Amino acid sequence: MSFCVLLLIVIIISMVYFVASKGVANFVSGEVKVSEFLFGTKWSPEADTPSYGAFPFISGSFLVTLLAALIASPLSICAALFMTEIVPGWGKKLLQPVIELLSGIPSVVYGFVGLSVIVPFLRDTLPGQGIGVAAGALVLSVMILPTITSVAADALASLPQNLKESSFALGATRWQTISRVILPTTFPAIMTGVVLGMARAFGEALAVQMVIGNAPFVPHSLFESASTLTSVITLGMGNTTMGSPQNNALWSMALVLMLMTFVFVLLVRMLERRNKI
Amino acid sequence: MKPRTANKIATVVIVTFALLIVAILVSLLGYILIRGMSHISWDFLTSAPQKIRAGGGVGPQLFNSLFLLVLTLIITVPLGLGAGIFMAEYARPGKLTNFIRLVVEVLSSFPSIIVGLFGLLLIVNTFNLGFSLISGALALTFFNLPLMVRITEQAFRTVPKQQKEAGFALGLSKWKIVTSVLLPVALPTIITGTILSAGRVFGEAAALMFTAGMSSPRLDFSNWNPLSPSSPLNPFRPAETLAVHIWKVNSEGLAPDALQIAAGASAVLVLTVLIFNLAARYFGRFIYRKLTASKRMS
Numbered sequence: 001m002s003f004c005v006l007l008l009i010v011i012i013i014s015m016v017y018f019v020a021s022k023g024v025a026n027f028v029s030g031e032v033k034v035s036e037f038l039f040g041t042k043w044s045p046e047a048d049t050p051s052y053g054a055f056p057f058i059s060g061s062f063l064v065t066l067l068a069a070l071i072a073s074p075l076s077i078c079a080a081l082f083m084t085e086i087v088p089g090w091g092k093k094l095l096q097p098v099i100e101l102l103s104g105i106p107s108v109v110y111g112f113v114g115l116s117v118i119v120p121f122l123r124d125t126l127p128g129q130g131i132g133v134a135a136g137a138l139v140l141s142v143m144i145l146p147t148i149t150s151v152a153a154d155a156l157a158s159l160p161q162n163l164k165e166s167s168f169a170l171g172a173t174r175w176q177t178i179s180r181v182i183l184p185t186t187f188p189a190i191m192t193g194v195v196l197g198m199a200r201a202f203g204e205a206l207a208v209q210m211v212i213g214n215a216p217f218v219p220h221s222l223f224e225s226a227s228t229l230t231s232v233i234t235l236g237m238g239n240t241t242m243g244s245p246q247n248n249a250l251w252s253m254a255l256v257l258m259l260m261t262f263v264f265v266l267l268v269r270m271l272e273r274r275n276k277i
Numbered sequence: 278m279k280p281r282t283a284n285k286i287a288t289v290v291i292v293t294f295a296l297l298i299v300a301i302l303v304s305l306l307g308y309i310l311i312r313g314m315s316h317i318s319w320d321f322l323t324s325a326p327q328k329i330r331a332g333g334g335v336g337p338q339l340f341n342s343l344f345l346l347v348l349t350l351i352i353t354v355p356l357g358l359g360a361g362i363f364m365a366e367y368a369r370p371g372k373l374t375n376f377i378r379l380v381v382e383v384l385s386s387f388p389s390i391i392v393g394l395f396g397l398l399l400i401v402n403t404f405n406l407g408f409s410l411i412s413g414a415l416a417l418t419f420f421n422l423p424l425m426v427r428i429t430e431q432a433f434r435t436v437p438k439q440q441k442e443a444g445f446a447l448g449l450s451k452w453k454i455v456t457s458v459l460l461p462v463a464l465p466t467i468i469t470g471t472i473l474s475a476g477r478v479f480g481e482a483a484a485l486m487f488t489a490g491m492s493s494p495r496l497d498f499s500n501w502n503p504l505s506p507s508s509p510l511n512p513f514r515p516a517e518t519l520a521v522h523i524w525k526v527n528s529e530g531l532a533p534d535a536l537q538i539a540a541g542a543s544a545v546l547v548l549t550v551l552i553f554n555l556a557a558r559y560f561g562r563f564i565y566r567k568l569t570a571s572k573r574m575s
Contacts, residue, residue, distance in 0.1 A: 004359035082295035098302045106480020108523045109543045175287035203388020205483040
């Protein structure tokens with residue numbers, strides 16, 4: 001049994017080691033400067049003087065992630081409140097399976113639905129081609145709904161009953177109780193859910209790749225094509241030669257993704273610690 | 278605004294948003310199933326895909342997905358059980374245990390594409406296994422293992438303490454308690470969790486694109502020799518799964534009926550995941566009744 005645990009540690013150490021060693025190859029060999037990679041806005045690896053600015057992709061990843069969290073969080077928190085505070089009986093019976101089913105739908109299916117429903121809808125109603133940041137953010141927001149909702153619902157359900165009762169005893173309405181007592185108390189726990197959802201959105205590859213358009217520019221509006229780190233890696237990894245500077249630049253992006261995962265895990269841990277007190 | 282009015286407005290908003298989520302799921306499932314079902318036929322499920330012509334099926338892809346799932350579970354279930362039992366029953370609280378917990382947490386939050394890339398680097402290139410079913414299964418192991426560990430650990434922790442103490446009082450050894458007292462009680466939860474995680478593995482695509490590959494060789498379903506390159510059972514052949522196929526058809530499909538194929542394949546994928554969900558519930562209850570004296574699951 002200790003072998004199984006040891007295996008886990010070996011896996012993670014080798015994972016970090018392999019991705020990091022590939023990811024820094026370009027910086028070590030002097031092919032690309034770290035600052036150029038992180039902040040350069042020009043991505044043209046096949047030009048005569050190639051430039052490997054990954055800023056459009058990094059900013060694209062952050063943009064869709066934040067947008068998705070902004071759309072999904074209010075919806076999820078309301079769903080959690082519905083399940084625990086408004087109609088705890090049938091509300092939970094109705095929403096629990098919905099949340100479980102939503103989280104079970106594979107990401108390529110979300111991508112397919114985004115491509116065949118959301119993109120044409122955006123194309124017909126709003127300016128632009130339909131594919132773009134808005135479509136990506138919408139697809140992602142549905143994908144992260146279950147994560148945020150289930151964490152928020154757990155947090156709300158574990159709240160001591162007497163907190164609520166004393167608020168009601170003071171004559172507060174339900175909304176006053178929710179907004180002044182329940183939400184402030186559970187704020188760190190709900191934020192944990194939001195961060196977990198953002199982590200999922202940041203790392204999601206295929207669904208975003210299908211609807212975002214994959215243009216290597218920083219978008220000027222929400223309805224323009226853009227790229228994320230994951231979408232560029234998905235498309236580029238198979239078409240570049242292993243060990244070439246272009247391929248190594250993709251590995252650097254993977255390293256950025258990995259580092260962001262650590263940041264998200266760290267954030268979750270900090271929030272959980274705050275939640276305990 | 279009066280508090281009572283605010284209360285009413287807030288309630289209406291919350292209820293609307295909650296019902297909106299239900300509406301999203303219903304329309305999502307409805308759309309996938311209605312669009313896809315009309316395209317599903319026995320022929321679609323068994324025939325091979327066509328590159329440029331219309332009328333291709335998803336037979337090999339479906340088989341690959343199921344075979345890959347079985348391979349992955351064969352590897353992850355014993356490992357996950359071992360590590361989970363260790364974490365729940367044997368690990369003493371301390372720095373090392375905290376570190377292992379962190380490892381499990383980080384591993385389970387890694388994006389699947391990172392897992393795929395790592396698989397590409399280590400399994401496909403360094404171990405030289407190439408784009409193959411076994412590479413895919415190993416990548417899915419990295420993906421699924423932390424999940425299994427968590428499921429097992431949680432299942433063991435929810436067993437009432439008294440049952441363990443009763444075992445000790447009878448003078449049983451720790452190993453005997455784990456295998457004959459705790460495991461039967463924890464098993465239904467573990468099985469439910471395993472089937473649910475199988476649903477996730479079944480729909481996984483990003484981790485497989487770089488490990489199991491994006492093509493499937495011509496398969497001869499009458500050839501059951503696992504070492505022959507055209508045999509469906511050969512674990513060293515490249516294998517495109519259903520989820521990867523949906524992605525490929527959507528982003529670079531050339532067949533004129535690519536959208537219908539994607540719709541049909543999506544419906545198959547979602548239906549399978551739904552079946553996994555139902556099976557998880559049913560099996561969990563069934564096994565619990567078989568293994569323990571209780572007649573009802575609480």
